[in-house]
Amino acid sequence: MGTVSGGGDDLAALHAVQAELSRALALTQRVLHYAADGIYGLDAAGRVEFANPAAVRITGYEQEALLGGDQHALLHGRRRDGSPYPVEECPVWRAIRSGQTVTATDEVFWHRAGRPVPVELIAVPTVEDGVITGVVVSFRDLTDRLVAGAQAAELRRLEEQAAAERALSDRLQQALLTPPPEPDHLHVVVRYRPAAHHALVGGDWYDAFLQPDGATVLVIGDVVGHDSNAAAAMGQLRGLLRALAYDNDEPLAATLTRTEHAARGLAVTALATVLLARVERRPDVPVLGTRTLRWTNAGHPAPVVLSPDGTSRVLDTRPDLMLGVDPDARRTEHSIELPDDSTVLLFTDGLVERRGSDLDEGTARLRAALGDLGGVPLDELCDTLLARLVPDDRADDVALVALRTYPEDRPRPPEAGPNRLPEGID
Numbered sequence: 001m002g003t004v005s006g007g008g009d010d011l012a013a014l015h016a017v018q019a020e021l022s023r024a025l026a027l028t029q030r031v032l033h034y035a036a037d038g039i040y041g042l043d044a045a046g047r048v049e050f051a052n053p054a055a056v057r058i059t060g061y062e063q064e065a066l067l068g069g070d071q072h073a074l075l076h077g078r079r080r081d082g083s084p085y086p087v088e089e090c091p092v093w094r095a096i097r098s099g100q101t102v103t104a105t106d107e108v109f110w111h112r113a114g115r116p117v118p119v120e121l122i123a124v125p126t127v128e129d130g131v132i133t134g135v136v137v138s139f140r141d142l143t144d145r146l147v148a149g150a151q152a153a154e155l156r157r158l159e160e161q162a163a164a165e166r167a168l169s170d171r172l173q174q175a176l177l178t179p180p181p182e183p184d185h186l187h188v189v190v191r192y193r194p195a196a197h198h199a200l201v202g203g204d205w206y207d208a209f210l211q212p213d214g215a216t217v218l219v220i221g222d223v224v225g226h227d228s229n230a231a232a233a234m235g236q237l238r239g240l241l242r243a244l245a246y247d248n249d250e251p252l253a254a255t256l257t258r259t260e261h262a263a264r265g266l267a268v269t270a271l272a273t274v275l276l277a278r279v280e281r282r283p284d285v286p287v288l289g290t291r292t293l294r295w296t297n298a299g300h301p302a303p304v305v306l307s308p309d310g311t312s313r314v315l316d317t318r319p320d321l322m323l324g325v326d327p328d329a330r331r332t333e334h335s336i337e338l339p340d341d342s343t344v345l346l347f348t349d350g351l352v353e354r355r356g357s358d359l360d361e362g363t364a365r366l367r368a369a370l371g372d373l374g375g376v377p378l379d380e381l382c383d384t385l386l387a388r389l390v391p392d393d394r395a396d397d398v399a400l401v402a403l404r405t406y407p408e409d410r411p412r413p414p415e416a417g418p419n420r421l422p423e424g425i426d
Contacts, residue, residue, distance in 0.1 A: 035052055035054055036054060036140075037054055037138050037139060037140045038051075038052065038054045038055035038057075038058045038059070038119075038137075038138070038139045038140070038141070039051070039052045039054065039055060039136065039137070039138050039139075040052070040055045040066065040071070040136075040137055041126070041134060041135070041136045041137075042071050042092070042096070042134050042135050042136075042137065043133065043134045044096060044132060044133055044134050046070055046071050046072055046087075046092070046093065046096065047068055047069065047070060047071070048066045048067055048068060048069050048071050048074075049067070049134065050067070051063060051066045051067070055139075058109070058111075058117060058119075058139070058141045059075055059109060059111060059112060059117070060111045060112030060113055061074070061075075061112050065112075071092065071137075072085075072087050072090055072092065072093065075109045075110055076090055076092070076107070076108075076109060076110070077110075078108075078110060079108065080108045080116055080118075091103070091104040091107065091121065091123055092121070092123045092135060092137055094123075095123035095124065095125050095135050096123075096125060096132060096134070096135050097132075098125075099125050099127065099132050100125070101122065101123065101124050101125070102122070102123045103120075103121070103122045103123075104120065104121050104122075104123075105120045106118075106120070107119050107120065107121055107139075109139065117141055117143065118141070118142040118143060118146055119139045119140060119141060119142055120139065120140050120142060121137055121138065121139035121140075122137070122138050122139075123135050123136070123137045124136050124137075124138075168231075180208035180209075180401075181208060181209060181210050181216070182416070182417060182418065183210060183214065183216055184408075184412060185405070185406045185407070185408045185412060186216055186279065186403060186404070186405060186406070187378050187403070187404045187406065187412075187413075187416040187417070188208050188216070188218075188401070188402070188403050189378045189379055189381075189382050189401075189402045189403075190206050190208065190399075190400065190401050190402075191382050191383075191386060191398070191399070191400040191402075192204070192206070192397070192398070192399050192400075193350075193386060193390060193394070193397065193398040194397050195350075195394055195395055195396055195397050203221075203222060203223025203224070203225055203230035203231055203233060203234040203270075203272070204221070204222050204223075204234070204348045204350065204396075204397040204398070204399040205219075205220075205221050205222075205223075205234045205235075205237075205238050205399060206218075206219060206220050206221075206346070206399045206400070206401045207219035207220075207238055207241070207242055208401060208403075209242060209246065211245075211246060211247065211249070211278075212246075212247055213249065214281070215249070215278050215279065215280045215281075216278065216279040216403070217245055217246075217276070217277070217278050218276075218277040218278070218279070218344075218346055218401050218403060219238070219241060219242075219245075219274065219275070219276055219277070219346075219401075220274070220275050220300065220346040220347060220348060220399060220401055221234070221237065221238070221241075221272055221273060221274040221275070221300070221348075222272060222273050222274075222300070222348045222349065222399075223237065223270050223271070223272040224270065224271040224272065224273075224324075225270075225271075230270070233268060233269075233270035233272070234270075234272075236263070236266075236268045236270075237259070237263060237268060237270065237272055237274075237323070240259050240262050240263055240266075240268070241255070241256075241259045241274070241276070244258050244259050244262065245259075245276065251296075251333050252276045252277070252278060252294055252295065252296040252333050253296040253320075253331035253332055253333045254331075255276060255296075256274065256276055256296055256298055256323070256331055257327065257328070257329075257331055259323070260323050260324070260327040261327045263323070263324070264327050269324070270323075270324055271322055271323065271324040271325065272298075272322060272323045272324055273298055273299040273300040273301075273322045273323070274297075274298045274299075274300055274322075274323055275295060275296075275297050275298070275300040275301075275303060275346055276295065276296050276298075277293060277294065277295035277296075277303065277344070277346065278293075278294045278295070279291055279292070279293055279338065279344075279403065279405075280292045280294065290337060291337070291338040291405055292335055292336070292337060292338065293305075293335065293336050293337075293338045293344060294333055294334070294335045295315070295333070295334055295335075296320065296331055296332060296333045296334070297317060297319040297320060297334075298319065298320050298321065298322050298323050298331070299319050299320065299321060299322030299323075300319065300322075300348075301347060301348070301349050301352060301359065301363070302314050302315050302316045302317065302319070302363075303315045303344060303345060303346045303347075304344075304345045304363075304366065304367065304370070305336070305338070305342055305343070305344055305345075306342070306343040306344075306345065306370050306373070306374050307339075307341075307342060307343075307374055308341045308342075308374045308375050309374055309375075310370065310371045310372055310373065310374040310375075311374070312367045312370050312371075314363060314367070315334070315336070317332070317334050320332060338405050339405070340405050340406060340407045341404070341405065341406065341407075342404070342405050343374070343378065343381065343402060343403070343404045344402070344403045344404075345370075345400070345401070345402050346400070346401040346402075347366075347398070347399065347400045347401070348396075348397065348398060348399045348400075349362075349396065350390070350394060350396035350397050350398035350399075351366065351385075351386075351389055351390065351398050351400060352365065352366050352389070353396070355395075365389060366385075366389060369384075369385055369388040369389055370385065373385065377415035377416075378402055378404045378415070378416070379415070381402065382400060382402050385400070386398065386400070404416075
């Protein structure tokens, strides 16, 4: 009875071991089946003994094509450039021969379709009774990772290039966008805000200068484009327009036409919107100070005139053709009288345009924002207006020129600062 009992215990123990082995085998099969990495096993001669579904997917070879085949000849016999890969240099074979685990992070397996698949792998030898019987290889397809890495590197390169362009253009714009003059009883304030994203380099510009006869010229413009070429064209157009407008009292429309002809002749190829304006005193009433605002508009947003009581008027004449299209396009000039304490605002579209809304809606927002600013100092008006209308994540540059008229029979207000004129102009 004792012998029978002992035999039953041994049988039960055997069944328990078999059950444990079955569970381990089932677990191993599940791991192999669901693993994202490719896994295959080789015998000591390098022939494939098993391959999981991921290995089939990554290599393109069905199980039947893999099993029993020479792994190195089938998948690993060529380098990335297609040249032969000696088997003695293969990390899988080094693992078989040395009995040591070998890792490789820059290998290529060849897909059944003939394309290289970048992989990283780890080869772990199998040892039975001190004898190397084969190797288990786990490998990962690096295609997506390498593509993502290349994309990230390209993005970094583009960001660095855009930052360099932005810095160059900012330096150019700062060099060109000079402080305005301060003629007696006129106050001129300028503001420039670059786009929030350094990849966007604008061609926005402003200008303000005095002619020899004492008239004040204002310019606001925007070259089409967002790169260093747009910024360079902006500098050329600004210089041309300033030079041609400085020492003559011809109609402003004629000055724009001459500017466009000069730009074409000098190969300054750019599309740009421009508004050119001049503030003149009536020579027959030098003390009462009635002033005239003249302007011509080449496709630019219309200027706005603000009264001390907060009411505003858009000088919404039909704009002429932008510069850079037809140098002989018909151009027109307009004029209004400017009472004392009026404020004239010239601006680029970055102040009023927003995604999802049109220019009319933006102009309406501008006029609403000006409603309580008619009597505040001009510097404060400009800063408040920008704070109200320009978001932190602005996608475009903003240029703004503001001019305010003061009575000539009274001293210049302290908030306007000192009278400042270029040398040689009284």
